[in-house]
Structure formats: structure tokens, C-alpha cells
Amino acid sequence: MTSYSRPPKALEGKRTPDHKNLSRFKVNAKLLLMVAVAILALIGSMFLSSLIPGLFWVRTVTATLFILFVPGFLALKVLGIRLKSFAESTLMALGLSISIVMLLGVGANILLPYVGIRDPLSLVPMTTIFVVMTTFLAVAASLKNGDVSFRLPLSLLRFRPYHLFLALIPLVTLLGVVVQNSFSSNIVLAVSILMICSIVVLVAMGKVPREAYPMTIFLMGISLLLHTSLISDFLWGWDIHLEYYAATSVIDASYWNPVPTDEMPQGLRNIFSMLSIVILGPVVSILGGAGMDVVLRVVYPFIFSFVPVGLYILFKKQTNEEMALLSSFFVISMFTFFTELPQIARQEIAELFVVLLLLLLVDNEIAISQKKALFVIFAFSLVVSHYGTYYFIITILLIGYVLGKLFDWWRAVRKHEAAPVPRLDEGSTSNAFNLTLVPLLLIISLSVLWYALASGSSPLLTIIDVLDRMGDYILGGIFAGSIIETIGMISAGSGTLLDMIWNVVQVALIVAIIVGIYLLLKKRNAASHAIASINLAALGVLAVCLAVPPLAAALNVSRIFHLALLFLAPSLVLGVVAALGMLSRISRSMGSLSRHSLKIVSAIVILSLAYNSGLMHVAIGAESTSFALDEDHDFPRFTTAEVMGVKWTVSNGPQWVMADEYRRLLFFSFETTAPMIPPPSRDLTYVNSLFYFGKYNLDNREILIKYDHVSWEDSGMLAMEHESSKIYSNPFSEAWYFKG
Incomplete structure (x- = not known):
């Protein structure tokens, strides 16, 4: 009989190497249980809506939240990314989810027909693929060490009276939309805009807790978007009708054909190459059981509402909480945010990836290998979301990279030393833009490849045509019109005295942006110089559009200005604060201006929102610029x-x-x-x-x-x-x- 000896006491309670190897495969049962509940909720909501059609909205909400967040949170877990900020984690998860949906949809569209499934983009194949994909990600994530990390921060769970007031704003907005659509009364909608203005006042007075800033900017953004996107019985605007046609064509055929037909206009060909429309929208519509018009009017604005949250996080890493929030407020107060972009759904998705790319450039929490992987994913997602946004952003990044190199050389010459070689350093404690040439070349390569293969190279032909027209304008010496006139295209003005006054204000704000960039350049740290080089590039591209009015009209200068603000908004606030400080030093009678600078910036934001929303016009009886507040205003909206x-x-x-x-x-x-x-x-x-x-x-x-x-x-x-x-x-x- 074999005898077994007791191990020495020194080894008791210790794991041998074999035990250690086995422990690496310990499964996180809590995570698997959470994912199983999410999958059951998705499938259960589908059965519930089929049994009780009146509860279709349960399926729509469940499927939308599942598609937009579950794959992304699991992917973050698989990549081993844990961020301190819950808002930033949610933003990253949203971007990853959308990227996964688009790439998974394309993969299914290409591969499933080879195994006999001729309707790859239909309910059963899509549900099966998402369940399998989610299960795979859950198993992979559960094998990772660490906790589930899906917990809400405790600060969000503490109830305060401010939270109740904040939650009322989107509810009042929805009520205002119903009243306007049903009874042609704009009173409730006007009240909702006044409530948003009051939030800005509370922030200036320090009455809003800082931990509530991300939720504040999100709810303000979604309220402003819904107050226009839900006006009328159907889709309104220009491009969105082409987007609707492209998406419904895919849904009807249960298949995306990347080869356009001969009778398609070029604009429609461009849209058929954008996965943000032909894959993301149909997948949400198919799994959620909602019409494509509902998806475009509700789901896309919901996604777009996270862009201001991302801007707040981005700006906070450059300034401080209050200035970052006010900068984000200014972006959403502009006419383009809530009146133009809700009818360009593909740009709504593209801007999310723009913000995510910029966040990666200033992040110092994510490891180098993880950052590179996310950069590639988000860059390609931007390419397949909106060609116009991609062309603008890549131009700014390339010019910013060159300017950054020149600034490095100039500083090195002044110090009589070799110019530093920038690198992507995950261990850096600074907020410097880690912009290198390799990722830029990778983005360009991916874009050329995609645009050449999809829709008969239509997106490439579009930019060639734009560049050709730009050359004609410049070589022909066409600089007709004034800067003031061109800036008027940015706002919702109709040529009244009020509109002309606001155009002058906008010129002053652009001057403030220039001052803010100059202040960044004056700072002695590399982070400020790198940020300033990017901002200077954005300002330069904007200046070209403003200087050539015909070009501004061709490229839609209001959208160009909006995209430039994604970079320039903090410089604007810095410039205003600096100008007020200078006035305080010049005159004793203005000594209080510097102390109340953020309150004055808040007043500017409120005036911007009141003007661009049309509330100011309604209040003084001027010709309204808002189709949401004025039913008689002719606009492409339909019953x-x-x-x-x-x-x-x-x-x-x-x-x-x-x-x-x-x-x-x-x-x-x-x-x-x-x-x-x-x-x-x-x-x-x-x-x-x-x-x-x-x-x-x-x-x-x-x-x-x-x-x-x-x-x-x-x-x-x-x-x-x-x-x-x-x-x-x-x-x-x-x-x-x-x-x-």
C-alpha cells in the first residue's frame, strides 16, 4: 500500500506552480450571469412584442441598449482597459460597440451567402450572430483577472434636488414636441429651452455638483436634439432622406450591395458606402423592431448626445471642470448642433469617433498597445461613417502634425539643442497630444482602400471634385464678399438687424479663439504647444473657408465651423477670460470683470443658445429662424x-x-x-x-x-x-x- 506523506508546514496554504496555472482559467461567473440576463432580455423582448404588439417599445429600448453598450463593455474587459471615469468608459464602450456592429454586419453580409444564407441582414441571422458574438466576448472577458467593472459611481446614486430638475428637462422637451405637433403651440418648447439656459446659470453660480457635469451636458444635448428631431410626423431636412432610402433598401433586401446601380446619383452612392447608415441603422431597426424613421430620429440623436460628454472629458484634460463644461455648452448652443446635424445621421456617428480619437491622443491611462488597437479601430470606423468629416479631420491632424514639428524645431533652435522626437508614451503624466505620423498614414491608407472599393470610388471622386473647385476659386482670385457675410452662414440668421449684430459677435468670438491659441503657445510646456498646433490647424482650415465665400457655400461653412469648434472651443473660453482679465488691469472700474469671467462666459453661452434656438426672435417678435418654434416657417418637414x-x-x-x-x-x-x-x-x-x-x-x-x-x-x-x-x-x- 502506498503511503502519502503530509506536506511540510511551510508549504501549507501556498499554491504550487500547477495550482497557479490552473487559477489563470478561473471563470468570472458573475460576469457570465450578467451577460446571460442581457441576452435573455433581448430575446424575451422580441417574443413579448410579438405577443403584445403594443409593447413594441420594450423590444426597441432593450435591443438598442444591448447593441450600443454590451459588446463594447465586454470588449473593454477583453482588452483589459479600466478607466477611472465612468463617463469615459461608457463613451469608449459605445464607440467599440458601434465599431463591432458595423464590422460584424459587413462580415455577415459577405460570408453568410457562401453558406446558403441569402438574407444575412435579417432577424434570425442577426440575432444568432449577436448572441454568439456576445457569448464569445463574455467568455473571453470572464477569463480576465479583475472585477466586472460595470459599476455606477456612488455619486450618481446620491439623490439631490438638482437631479430632479435636470431629469425634468428632457421630459418637458418631449411634452413640448407633442404640444407643438398636435396643437401648434411653442410655449412648452420655449420653457424647455429656458430650463436649459437656467442650468448654465446654475453652473456659473457653482450650484451644480462637479460629479454631475457629464450627466448635465448629456441631458442638455439630448433635449436640444429631440426638440428638433421629433418635430413633424416624418423625417425632415435634406441628406436624411437619402440616408433613409439607403437604409430601408438594405432592410428590404436583407442584404447590402456595395456596388451602386447606374441610375444612383453621386450623393446616394456616397451614402451606400457608409456603414454608419447601411449597416448600423438596419441592424438596430431589425433587432429593435422599429421603423428606420424612428431609428434616425431617436437612436442616432441619442448616440450623438454622447459627443458633448466626450468633449467635456477632452476639454477637462486641457483646462478645468468649469471651463470644460462651458466650452461644451458653447458647442451645443450653436445652430448646427441641433438643427443641421440631426438630418445628417452619418455625421452624428462620425463625430463620436472624432471625439474618441482625440481622447486617445490626450489619454494617459491606457497602455500603449491598447491605445494603438483602439486608434486603429476608431480611425477605420470614422472612415466608414462619414467621408466629409474624415476629410476635414485628417486635414487638421496632418497640418497640426507639421506645425507641431515646426514648433519643436523652433524651440530647439532657440535653445541650441536637437529637436525632440515625439513618441506615444503611455506612462506620461502630461496631457500632450501624442500625435505621430504612423497612425495618420494608417488612417489615410485605410480610407483610400475603402473608398476605392466601395460604391465605385464615389467618395474619392467627391473630394477630387471639391479640390478641383477649390483650385478654380483660388486661382481665379474669387474672394468676393466680406468675412462678416460668410460668417453669417454659420448661424440661423435671415438678414435682420439682430442677425447682423450676432454676426459681429461671432467675429469677436473668433478673435477670442486666436487669443486663446496665442496663450497656449506662450506656455512653456510641450502639452500646450502640441494642443495649440492642432488648434491652429483647425483655425487655419476655418479661415480658408471664411476667406473664400463661394468655397464656404460649397463646403457648408456652418458644419465646418461646428467641426472646428470640437478643437477650438476651449481656446475660445481661454481667450474671453484673458480679454476680461486685460480689461480689468487697464481700468479700475472694470476690476470685477476678471473675478466674474466665467459668469460672463456663461452669459455668452446663454445668448448663443437663445439666438440660435430662435427663442430670442420669438421673444422680441422678430422673424423666427426656428422651424421647431414657428410652424409657419417654411422648412422641409412633412406630415x-x-x-x-x-x-x-x-x-x-x-x-x-x-x-x-x-x-x-x-x-x-x-x-x-x-x-x-x-x-x-x-x-x-x-x-x-x-x-x-x-x-x-x-x-x-x-x-x-x-x-x-x-x-x-x-x-x-x-x-x-x-x-x-x-x-x-x-x-x-x-x-x-x-x-x-
Whole structure:
């Protein structure tokens, strides 16, 4: 019989090497249980909505939250990334989730047909793929050492009266949208904007706890976005109708065809190459059971609301909490944020990745290898989200890199020493932009590869066309118009005295940005110089647009200004504070300006929001610039009846269909070509044509031709009314057939 001896006491309670190896495979059961609950909630919500259709929203909310956060949090765990800030972790998880969804969707679209699944982008294949992918990530994450790290910070769980007031803002906004859409009253919406302004006042007075800053900027952002995105019964705006058509085409076919058809206009071809539209939207719609119009009007603004949160985190690493929050407030107070971008869904997604890339450049918590992996993922996600945003950002980063090198050389010459070689140093305690040439070249390579392969190189042809026009403008010496006139394109102005005054204010703010950049350059640390080089590049690109008005119009200067603010907003606040300090030193009577500088900045933010939201115009009785606050303001927004009229016209109309500037945009949601615009002269009227009229046309007996409202008498429509047959009519739209 073999005898077993007791191990020495010195070894009791200690693990042998074999024990240590086995412990590495210990599974985190708590994490697996949490993921299993999430998967069951997703599948259960699908069954619940099929049994009780009235609870479809449960499925939509559950699937949306699952898609946007669960894969990303698990990927962070797999990569071993643990950030101190819960807001930053959530932002990173959101970006990773969207990247995973887009890449997974493309993979399924390419590979599943080879195994006999001809509808890869349909409910069953997509649900199966997401369950398998999530399970795989959960198992991989559970093998990692450490805790689950999905815990909410305790500060968010402490209830304060301020939290109740903050939560009321989006609720009041939703109520205001319902009242405006149903009863044409803007009172509740105006109250919601006043509540947002009051938050800025509370911040200036120090009444808002700092730990609530990220939630504050998020709820203010989502409230401003929803107060416009949910106005009207259907999608409103320009590009969003093309995006809707592209996404619904994928949903209907359960497949994304990257090869465009010959009849597609170039704008639609560009959109078909953007995974932020043709993959992300359809996946959310398919799994969530919501219409694509709901996804574009609610889910995309929800995602975009995290961009101001990311800006706050980014700006905080450059300044301090209060200045960072005010800088973020200024970005969302601009007209472009809540009126232009909700109708350009692909740019909403692209800006999220822009912010994530910038956060990586100033981060000093993430290890070098992890940072490189995230940089590649987010850079490629930016490329496939929006070509226009990518072109602008890569231009700024390249110019900023060159300027940074020049500043390094200049400092080295002054000190009579060799110029330092920048490196991506994860152990650095500074907030310097770790910008090197290798990641920039990688982004460019990925973009050229994707844009050359997708949609017949349409995005590449677009930028070539823009550069060609830019060359014509510059070589031709076309610098017509004033800077003030061009800056007027940034805001929502309509040419009134109030608008001209605000244009002058915007010039002063641009001067403040220049002062802020100068102050950064004066500092002696490398971090400030690196940030200043990036800001100077953004200011230079913006200056080119402002100096060439035709180019500004072609590139949409309001969006360019908005993108520049992602870099320049902190410099603006720094410049205003410095200017107030200088005035305090010059005059004793202004000595208090320096002490109250942040309060004055807050007042500027409030005025910006009041002006750009149209609240100021409504208050003084001026011509409103807001289609959300003024139902009579002509804008490409549509009722359900108008949508029904367009669908009928698309299905039954003749070859020649005409509609005015705004009403024709609705046709892009349902076909690849839009109606022609009626000619301004009645002598040029096409025969055998069908004319479509929407609510605004019928109510005001006007049509919009070349963005000029023309009465029916002047356009010849009144005479045509007696020569046409009204072949379709509902309360808010009509179709006339003119034989000639």
C-alpha cells in the first residue's frame, strides 16, 4: 500500500506552480450571469412584442441598449482597459460597440451567402450572430483577472434636488414636441429651452455638483436634439432622406450591395458606402423592431448626445471642470448642433469617433498597445461613417502634425539643442497630444482602400471634385464678399438687424479663439504647444473657408465651423477670460470683470443658445429662424398626409413629376431620383407632367423656386389650376396632372 506523506508546514496554504496555472482559467461567473440576463432580455423582448404588439417599445429600448453598450463593455474587459471615469468608459464602450456592429454586419453580409444564407441582414441571422458574438466576448472577458467593472459611481446614486430638475428637462422637451405637433403651440418648447439656459446659470453660480457635469451636458444635448428631431410626423431636412432610402433598401433586401446601380446619383452612392447608415441603422431597426424613421430620429440623436460628454472629458484634460463644461455648452448652443446635424445621421456617428480619437491622443491611462488597437479601430470606423468629416479631420491632424514639428524645431533652435522626437508614451503624466505620423498614414491608407472599393470610388471622386473647385476659386482670385457675410452662414440668421449684430459677435468670438491659441503657445510646456498646433490647424482650415465665400457655400461653412469648434472651443473660453482679465488691469472700474469671467462666459453661452434656438426672435417678435418654434416657417418637414401623397405619386405618377425645392426632398426617401423644380416662367411648363403640392404650398398658395417663395399667380400655377386634373388629394397634399 502506498503511503502519502503530509506536506511540510511551510508549504501549507501556498499554491504550487500547477495550482497557479490552473487559477489563470478561473471563470468570472458573475460576469457570465450578467451577460446571460442581457441576452435573455433581448430575446424575451422580441417574443413579448410579438405577443403584445403594443409593447413594441420594450423590444426597441432593450435591443438598442444591448447593441450600443454590451459588446463594447465586454470588449473593454477583453482588452483589459479600466478607466477611472465612468463617463469615459461608457463613451469608449459605445464607440467599440458601434465599431463591432458595423464590422460584424459587413462580415455577415459577405460570408453568410457562401453558406446558403441569402438574407444575412435579417432577424434570425442577426440575432444568432449577436448572441454568439456576445457569448464569445463574455467568455473571453470572464477569463480576465479583475472585477466586472460595470459599476455606477456612488455619486450618481446620491439623490439631490438638482437631479430632479435636470431629469425634468428632457421630459418637458418631449411634452413640448407633442404640444407643438398636435396643437401648434411653442410655449412648452420655449420653457424647455429656458430650463436649459437656467442650468448654465446654475453652473456659473457653482450650484451644480462637479460629479454631475457629464450627466448635465448629456441631458442638455439630448433635449436640444429631440426638440428638433421629433418635430413633424416624418423625417425632415435634406441628406436624411437619402440616408433613409439607403437604409430601408438594405432592410428590404436583407442584404447590402456595395456596388451602386447606374441610375444612383453621386450623393446616394456616397451614402451606400457608409456603414454608419447601411449597416448600423438596419441592424438596430431589425433587432429593435422599429421603423428606420424612428431609428434616425431617436437612436442616432441619442448616440450623438454622447459627443458633448466626450468633449467635456477632452476639454477637462486641457483646462478645468468649469471651463470644460462651458466650452461644451458653447458647442451645443450653436445652430448646427441641433438643427443641421440631426438630418445628417452619418455625421452624428462620425463625430463620436472624432471625439474618441482625440481622447486617445490626450489619454494617459491606457497602455500603449491598447491605445494603438483602439486608434486603429476608431480611425477605420470614422472612415466608414462619414467621408466629409474624415476629410476635414485628417486635414487638421496632418497640418497640426507639421506645425507641431515646426514648433519643436523652433524651440530647439532657440535653445541650441536637437529637436525632440515625439513618441506615444503611455506612462506620461502630461496631457500632450501624442500625435505621430504612423497612425495618420494608417488612417489615410485605410480610407483610400475603402473608398476605392466601395460604391465605385464615389467618395474619392467627391473630394477630387471639391479640390478641383477649390483650385478654380483660388486661382481665379474669387474672394468676393466680406468675412462678416460668410460668417453669417454659420448661424440661423435671415438678414435682420439682430442677425447682423450676432454676426459681429461671432467675429469677436473668433478673435477670442486666436487669443486663446496665442496663450497656449506662450506656455512653456510641450502639452500646450502640441494642443495649440492642432488648434491652429483647425483655425487655419476655418479661415480658408471664411476667406473664400463661394468655397464656404460649397463646403457648408456652418458644419465646418461646428467641426472646428470640437478643437477650438476651449481656446475660445481661454481667450474671453484673458480679454476680461486685460480689461480689468487697464481700468479700475472694470476690476470685477476678471473675478466674474466665467459668469460672463456663461452669459455668452446663454445668448448663443437663445439666438440660435430662435427663442430670442420669438421673444422680441422678430422673424423666427426656428422651424421647431414657428410652424409657419417654411422648412422641409412633412406630415403623414404629405408622406402618403408622395408614396402615391411615386407608385402611380407619370415620368415627369415636379415639386418645389423643399417638397421634392421627400421623394428621395422612396426613390433614387427626385422631381424636377418647376420653371419660374409659365412658358416653360412641361406637358404631360404631374405637379405635387404639400401642406405649405396649399396653405399659402406659394411654391419655392431657387429658395425664393413665388405666388401661384406669378409662377403660372393659378392659370394651370384650370387646365389640370386633380388626380390625388388628401388634407395636406395634392397631385395635379397637366396635359398641356
